[in-house]
Amino acid sequence: MLGTVIGAIIGSKIDRADGEGGVKGALLGALAPALVKRVLPLAILAGGAMLVKNALDARKTPEPVA
Numbered sequence: 001m002l003g004t005v006i007g008a009i010i011g012s013k014i015d016r017a018d019g020e021g022g023v024k025g026a027l028l029g030a031l032a033p034a035l036v037k038r039v040l041p042l043a044i045l046a047g048g049a050m051l052v053k054n055a056l057d058a059r060k061t062p063e064p065v066a
Helices: 003-015 024-060
Strands: none
Touching: 003 024
16 A cells, blocks of 8 residues: 555656646556556566577577588
8 A cells, every 4th residue: 555655646746747737647656556566477477488489499490501
């Protein structure tokens, strides 16, 4: 809960910098911790899968004959 409040405060201050108020930034800042908790593990998993695929593809590619 503390992360949500801190995110809302930071988002509000960032959004006020453009002169339009801070409601949108506060909402986005409050949602950011929950979004990070769900998206970050998926992003790590996808990145790991890409690394494994690239490593396997590199092993399958024959070296050019000179």
